[in-house]
Amino acid sequence: MPTGPKQNRLLTALRIKRLRRSDLPPDTLALARYLIGKTLVRELPHGRLAGRIVETEAYPVGDAAGHAFGGKTPSRHSLFLPHGHAYVYFTYGSSFMMNVSSEEPGVGAGVLIRALEPLEGVKFMERSRRTRRLLDLTRGPGRLAQAFRIDKRLDGLPLWSSEKIWLGNAVRSAGPVGESVRIGINREVDRLYRFYERGNLFVSGPKKMRE
DNA sequence: TATGCGATATTCT
DNA sequence: GAATATCGCATAG
Numbered sequence: 001m002p003t004g005p006k007q008n009r010l011l012t013a014l015r016i017k018r019l020r021r022s023d024l025p026p027d028t029l030a031l032a033r034y035l036i037g038k039t040l041v042r043e044l045p046h047g048r049l050a051g052r053i054v055e056t057e058a059y060p061v062g063d064a065a066g067h068a069f070g071g072k073t074p075s076r077h078s079l080f081l082p083h084g085h086a087y088v089y090f091t092y093g094s095s096f097m098m099n100v101s102s103e104e105p106g107v108g109a110g111v112l113i114r115a116l117e118p119l120e121g122v123k124f125m126e127r128s129r130r131t132r133r134l135l136d137l138t139r140g141p142g143r144l145a146q147a148f149r150i151d152k153r154l155d156g157l158p159l160w161s162s163e164k165i166w167l168g169n170a171v172r173s174a175g176p177v178g179e180s181v182r183i184g185i186n187r188e189v190d191r192l193y194r195f196y197e198r199g200n201l202f203v204s205g206p207k208k209m210r211e
Numbered sequence: 212t213a214t215g216c217g218a219t220a221t222t223c224t
Numbered sequence: 225g226a227a228t229a230t231c232g233c234a235t236a237g
Contacts, residue, residue, distance in 0.1 A: 057229070065229070075222065092230045093219025099229085112229060142230050184229055207212070 014120060016041060016050060016168035021160040024167075026083045028102040032058035032111045033195050035100070035167075037174025040116060042148045042165050046124060049148055051116030051138050052171065055196040055203045057182045059099070061109045064187040068108025078156045079108045086165060088145075088155040095142030096151050100159060100167075114141045114183070114194075116148075117202040119171065140204040175199070180209060 016039050025031050035053050042049040059066035067089070068079045078087035079101055087099040087110050099110035116138035118125060125137045125147040138144040145151070150165070159167045176198045181189060183205050196203045196210060203210035 059229075067229075070223095073222080089229090090221065091228055093221080093228090094232095095219095095230050097229065114229085136232095140230070146231095182229070186228090 013048075014050060014171050016171060019160060019167040019169060021084050021158075024084050024100075024160070026102070026104065028058045028060035028109045028111060029193070031083065031100065031102045032056040032193070033177060035111060035113070036177050036195055036197055037170040037172070039119065039168035039171060040113065040148070040165070041168050042121075042150070043163055044124070044149060047121060049121035049124060050119040050168070051144065051148070052119055053113060053115075054117050054200045055113075055115035055194070057112040057114055057195070058102075058193040059110050059112065060193070061103060061107060063109075063191070063193075065182065065185040065189075065191075066109065068110070072108065076108065079110045080106055081156065084159050084167075086154050086157045086159055086162075088150060088152055090152065092142075096145040097141040098145055098150050098154070112141060113144065115139050115196070115202050115204045116144045117200060118147075135201060139202050178211070183209070 025034050035056050038053050040051050067076050072080050081101045082105045083102045085101040090096050099112050102111050103109045126132050129137050129147050137147050154165055178196050178198045179192045180194045182194045
């Protein structure tokens with residue numbers, strides 16, 4: 001029986017199946033809810049990173065808090081791609097964040113991936129994040145982008161077929177899903193467009209926002 | 212655990 | 225010049 005690193009990896013690797021484009025609901029709110037429990041996979045030369053999506057926010061058509069509000073600009077182009085494409089942007093001088101475009105071609109809307117539960121590649125994430133605290137690796141949109149090496153080079157990629165980053169099925173089905181107002185915005189503040197797995201420690205924000 | 216604040220770069224006014 | 229879909233550190237309780 002052969003042993004060694006490769007064998008260990010095979011023993012521990014999760015079986016993650018790609019979501020097909022037809023699996024993704026072509027509607028922003030439906031997609032935001034659907035993605036809870038699903039998997040985000042990042043392929044890197046060193047190996048594979050995977051995380052379970054535990055928190056999302058919807059930025060639907062006509063939402064004044066959404067980046068698509070006010071029309072298409074070069075930097076926001078990817079939000080107007082057909083649903084299932086990555087929209088990556090940089091903000092606050094320090095953080096990248098990733099959305100999934102969520103409507104038909106030419107219509108701007110997206111779902112922000114806000115938090116993951118690490119599944120594979122924790123050691124690599126620790127190096128990327130420069131911390132060994134498991135709870136700090138992927139809790140929050142900026143942190144998960146850093147852990148997964150997500151930057152502008154991934155902007156516009158199709159998340160059902162890309163070799164670099166893609167969406168996978170749930171390795172563990174989602175528990176009860178909570179709804180709340182969104183975090184860090186100043187407009188449309190009363191909309192219940194944030195979705196999260198209740199009680200999951202990897203959900204961002206203050207404690208009461210994961211109950 | 213909660214709250215406050217400064218840092219930082221890109222985009223838009 | 226202002227605003228920003230945040231983070232990390234400091235401080236208080």
